[in-house]
Amino acid sequence: MPELTIKGRLPQSSFQLFQDKIFSDVIIKINDAQFHCHRFVLASFSSYFQAMFVNEMAESQQNIIELKELNEDVFADIIHYFYGVDLKITEKNVQILAITASMLNIMDVVDKCYSFLSEKSPNRSSYGALAIGHKILVFGGITKDNVDILRSIIAFDTCKVRWSNADLAPLPKPIALLSPCLCDNRLYIIGGSHENSSTATNEVAYLESGSDHWVYVSPMNVARNDSVVAVLDNLIYVGGGQNNKWKVRSFERYNPSTDTWELLNWSIPFSEFPDSHVLTVYDGCLNYIWNSCRRRHCHTYNPIQNEWTEASESASAILRFKYRAEEDQFNYDECLNKLFIIRVTNQLRDKDNVK
Numbered sequence: 001m002p003e004l005t006i007k008g009r010l011p012q013s014s015f016q017l018f019q020d021k022i023f024s025d026v027i028i029k030i031n032d033a034q035f036h037c038h039r040f041v042l043a044s045f046s047s048y049f050q051a052m053f054v055n056e057m058a059e060s061q062q063n064i065i066e067l068k069e070l071n072e073d074v075f076a077d078i079i080h081y082f083y084g085v086d087l088k089i090t091e092k093n094v095q096i097l098a099i100t101a102s103m104l105n106i107m108d109v110v111d112k113c114y115s116f117l118s119e120k121s122p123n124r125s126s127y128g129a130l131a132i133g134h135k136i137l138v139f140g141g142i143t144k145d146n147v148d149i150l151r152s153i154i155a156f157d158t159c160k161v162r163w164s165n166a167d168l169a170p171l172p173k174p175i176a177l178l179s180p181c182l183c184d185n186r187l188y189i190i191g192g193s194h195e196n197s198s199t200a201t202n203e204v205a206y207l208e209s210g211s212d213h214w215v216y217v218s219p220m221n222v223a224r225n226d227s228v229v230a231v232l233d234n235l236i237y238v239g240g241g242q243n244n245k246w247k248v249r250s251f252e253r254y255n256p257s258t259d260t261w262e263l264l265n266w267s268i269p270f271s272e273f274p275d276s277h278v279l280t281v282y283d284g285c286l287n288y289i290w291n292s293c294r295r296r297h298c299h300t301y302n303p304i305q306n307e308w309t310e311a312s313e314s315a316s317a318i319l320r321f322k323y324r325a326e327e328d329q330f331n332y333d334e335c336l337n338k339l340f341i342i343r344v345t346n347q348l349r350d351k352d353n354v355k
Helices: 014-019 039-045 047-054 072-082 094-103 107-118 313-322 332-343
Strands: 003-006 026-030 033-037 064-066 087-090 128-132 135-139 153-157 162-165 179-183 186-190 204-208 214-216 228-232 235-239 250-255 260-267 276-282 285-292 295-302 307-310
Touching: 003 107, 014 072, 026 039, 026 072, 033 039, 033 072, 039 047, 039 072, 072 087, 072 094, 087 094, 087 107, 094 107, 128 179, 179 228, 179 235, 186 235, 228 276, 228 285, 260 295
Parallel strands: 026 064
Antiparallel strands: 003 087, 026 033, 128 135, 135 153, 153 162, 179 186, 186 204, 204 214, 228 235, 235 250, 250 260, 276 285, 285 295, 295 307
């Protein structure tokens, strides 16, 4: 089985310091396991812990911090890596390791996991991606030689770590940088770019479960590609992206029952295009999380109050860590899907114009 080895962060002699619990000043508790650590080590290599300890959160005053959501074996590998033990990435652990590292904001490990996965990436770029069950569907995109825009849909099996053709009808036309989502048993494709890769479309279509025919519905108010999408209360929210080399700041939502789009009263407050961005649903709210210059920002939308609020850096880190999918369980496939989305090569991005 192929593997990728990452050299430990501290000198190997530091591991003895961890094993002997010398000068440890915090205990991380996961299930029945306890890890006697040093705050400066955790904060040095994880911005999640840095935010926890520096921003006067409740945990910063505690000697024992319980993290219920994590896998203790994977966390042990990461902690050992901090203290100088080489970290091995394999097909067996890459998925949960990538998610754990992402939740804890350990970006060097996330990058290495992506490098490992990229060797198994599809022979295309600028595609849309969506996790359904244990598979990640990849829609359209551009061939690696930048010649053709594709209609095909392929699937990545996260259990077998392999690609295959998806058992779905091809896209209605060649398209790249589209945003797919699943809403009320319908598979939607939103926006993207066709033949002219610099110009976005506002077209929206869906595929019924078991059907081989795509149906077009009302278009968006704003044409966009490379946008983020999420579903909350059977409404589809779409935001950001770009069109004809102009950045798009607006958000809008689609009501499938009335086939109508509505622009929201909020726009993305960035001066530079995000390095990456995702839209997630947590605790009945939308959370737009975006990175700029290696700093993570988060804005939360409450649909009941119809208000957006900016989360603090520490709250953003905790939110990212605590994000769960349906039934109060981690959905590793969906999180891995986000890795594909936020890391996909966007050859159409132009950082000089804002719309």
